């Protein structure tokens with residue numbers, strides 16, 4: 471069958487998408503396309519701390535379990551997103567005072583609980599998400615504030631203790647090319663490697679647009695230098711905005727397709743990159759219009775699940 475997951479498989483690539491629990495529960499067509507076209511799923515929100523544990527000491531794994539079951543049934547790999555983030559924290563955590571010891575204990579228990587529960591099912595994790603700011607230094611966050619800068623290495627060590635087989639990633643946006651932020655990420659992960667912290671790769675979110683179109687040579691060079699540290703790179707959350715451009719739709723969709731093709735190609739060419747994940751299945755389920763309050767169509771499938779030029783472009787790249 472000529473599907474993305476099959477073609478990707480032939481060239482040793484994983485083709486992923488993020489998945490939302492609502493359409494997974496309610497929409498047979500959504501389920502059909504997921505299982506037909508993708509061989510990797512990333513729960514879009516269901517594994518975040520605030521989603522899992524709205525009450526202290528209690529966890530609700532229903533949504534995450536359903537996604538994991540679905541993925542296993544359809545022989546799809548699962549990527550966990552995310553254990554440590556400055557956003558989507560439970561209110562009970564953010565709205566109270568904690569000592570350093572307490573914050574460390576909460577984070578450790580959280581990582582142990584979640585990673586251990588899925589140790590035979592979730593093979594890779596974004597352990598720390600978006601810890602670097604635009605200046606290339608550590609971003610202010612609950613965890614930095616309460617624990618200090620070593621919260622990052624602690625998180626990786628705890629995740630590794632909870633599942634020694636899991637591949638552990640640092641994930642961020644706007645660090646895909648070369649520049650101040652990606653240098654900051656490079657410096658962070660290099661130091662982690664030097665300290666023997668168990669980190670296996672860097673996730674490039676790749677939220678981009680036809681206006682800012684990524685500099686492919688710089689992305690290739692960045693993947694290469696991370697490879698020289700012994701790190702894998704995965705494209706974790708790709709989408710390509712077209713909304714803020716005045717050209718005819720067909721031209722915009724072609725530009726979008728070219729970017730998808732270039733990124734698929736650059737990952738395919740790099741020995742240390744073998745996963746391309748889009749942030750959402752189809753345009754009607756993209757986070758972009760909600761978050762940026764502007765209509766858009768950043769994904770591989772349109773509102774009625776029709777494959778777009780971008781879909782065929784990834785196909786061509788593989």
Ligand code: XIL
Nearest residue numbers: 514515551552599643675707749757
């Ligand atoms: C986004 C989800 O797509 C939204 O549904 C949610 O409301 C907020 O989070 N970077 C990340 C993802 O690492 O977890 C974010 O996902 C998008 C930006």
